[in-house]
């Protein structure tokens with residue numbers, strides 16, 4: 014068996030051969046923590062999490078880093094709007110992100126570096142870029158000079174004019190070339206800032222990934238992954254920074270990009286954000302069905318997200334867990350079938366793997382012979398294991414949404430509404446109130462706190 018991955022850099026399906034066969038390295042661009050993440054932002058972590066498990070099976074080890082962007086102008090704006098410290102925003106939403114990813118069955122990465130914990134590495138990398146003639150300081154900013162790097166555009170394969178138009182790059186007086194991008198920018202007193210050779214300031218977004226990937230995974234990494242929306246300018250700029258800072262050493266051997274979610278077929282109410290946010294979705298739907306839905310299309314294709322897709326995923330899991338329930342009398346341990354490994358080896362062909370899961374379950378339903386039933390149960394559990402599915406007891410799957418769970422879910426929403434009000438996030442507090450009202454949950458303020466009952 015050999016894993017083949019579609020490399021966005023070469024536009025080819027290639028056999029995967031890590032630099033160190035004893036421990037491949039992988040970097041995935043993580044969230045900017047100023048709000049709850051969109052379900053589209055979970056697609057990469059789900060798919061690349063399946064890849065992480067596969068790499069660990071094949072090579073025995075993996076170093077997987079997924080960063081947290083905790084310094085950003087969107088974070089600054091959210092902190093200002095809500096009248097709280099920046100760390101109040103980033104701590105809250107980093108914790109929410111971890112909880113939401115865990116709810117979708119995504120194991121945490123080995124390393125979760127945060128930008129604010131790597132300012133020293135970022136400043137050192139910028140200094141190297143200035144010293145080697147790839148960057149310049151101007152008016153408290155430091156800019157990367159795109160004209161200094163012949164390889165600029167090799168990932169997105171755009172010419173310079175297209176890149177500038179595509180990124181709606183602002184023409185600023187401190188830029189020598191409109192395509193030059195910010196590595197460091199000055200901070201006023203009301204903004205987070207760190208001492209640097211260019212005055213008090215903060216890093217640009219792109220440089221943090223280059224600095225953190227080098228700090229934790231080395232100058233050349235095996236796999237760099239993220240959404241296709243990051244290919245330009247973010248990933249193009251990461252390549253430019255890293256390769257220029259490291260004397261031309263390739264930044265990443267393989268680039269993987271997942272396609273976007275579309276919402277054309279959706280009728281779900283957008284007013285309470287039910288359709289979009291993982292935080293809401295995992296409270297209103299079986300999280301495992303959301304995971305199944307995210308794996309139902311090949312990761313490089315767009316995926317149309319809708320009620321119908323989620324409902325269909327629930328029905329499929331009902332059937333699969335029903336099969337496992339019928340096999341309750343059979344002792345079997347999970348064993349991942351070769352057919353699943355082969356499907357995943359073909360550039361993570363999860364639709365083919367899910368079709369194989371359905372085939373195995375179909376065989377299991379027909380089997381009468383004890384040894385065949387045992388083999389098929391172990392294959393079904395193993396197939397699920399490779400995809401992060403079918404690992405709970407069937408009784409738990411069928412008991413989902415039972416009253417205890419639902420009470421806990423409602424209490425969680427009430428607690429979150431109180432926290433949102435304390436953080437002066439009134440839009441969120443109102444959205445929760447509306448959602449509870451739509452479910453006919455009546456809230457009462459009492460001296461002991463907020464009580465609720467069904468209306």
Ligand SMILES: [Zn+2]
Pocket residue numbers: 041042043222247251
């Ligand atoms: Zn990144």
